[in-house]
Amino acid sequence: MNKIERFSKVSKYISYLPLIFLTIFLSGFLSGRPLLAHEWYYVKRVNDGDTIVLADGRHIRYIGINAPEIGHKNKKAEPFGYAAKKYNKTLVLSKMVRLEFDKQTHDRYGRTLAYVFLNNGVFVNKVMIEKGYAYCLFRRPNNKHDQVLLKSQRNAMSAKRGIWRNWKEKKARYWGNRRSKRFHEPTCAFGKKITIENKIVFIRIWDAFWAGYAPCKKCMAGGVRIDD
Ligand SMILES: [Zn+2]
Structure with a gap:
């Protein structure tokens, strides 16, 4: 292979580079996970x-x-x-x-x-x-x-x-806030501030969790009631 042949072979591969990068980018883009990012x-x-x-x-x-x-x-x-x-x-x-x-x-x-x-x-x-x-x-x-x-x-x-194992609780009353996605004891000052439109009543903590609400850090101490 003389110099000119070798040069043309290498330049042929180099000319593919933009295509290779485009393929990598597109495959990442299409899968929703950009590989290069x-x-x-x-x-x-x-x-x-x-x-x-x-x-x-x-x-x-x-x-x-x-x-x-x-x-x-x-x-x-x-x-x-x-x-x-x-x-x-x-x-x-x-x-x-x-x-x-x-x-x-x-x-x-x-x-x-x-x-x-x-x-x-x-x-x-x-x-x-x-x-x-x-x-x-x-x-x-x-x-x-x-x-x-x-x-x-x-x-x-x-x-x-x-944390959901051996779950036991008595029915009670909890106030959920649709906006903050927190639930409270009825005595909680934060619970009392919930507006009528945002208030939702739960009779079990389980139901509040099921709906995607989390316990208020103040009145529920951030904890989950579990017997275990
Ligand atoms: Zn509270």
């Missing part, structure tokens, strides 16, 4: 069932979910708090994750708000709900995946997994 981050620590720390130091709070608390200085751990942390560890610790954002990128504690995905496509926030290690905690305006998460919660509730 992904960035992957190493998970160096798992704090609990809904918070992780990346190698770059960022604290990531999972959007749309709330896992039971683990023990803190003055607070006792909630049921399933450590089980949720352990399960989250098996999912993401020492792995590479991709982040997807909603309208707000940070919470008031400076943590990054994200939907977290593994490279095999597993949607971590959803799996934590699906396995019964967290419940839905919706907060406007970050509502991109609310319906997917609520569907997973109903699956977990129906199957009585994790």
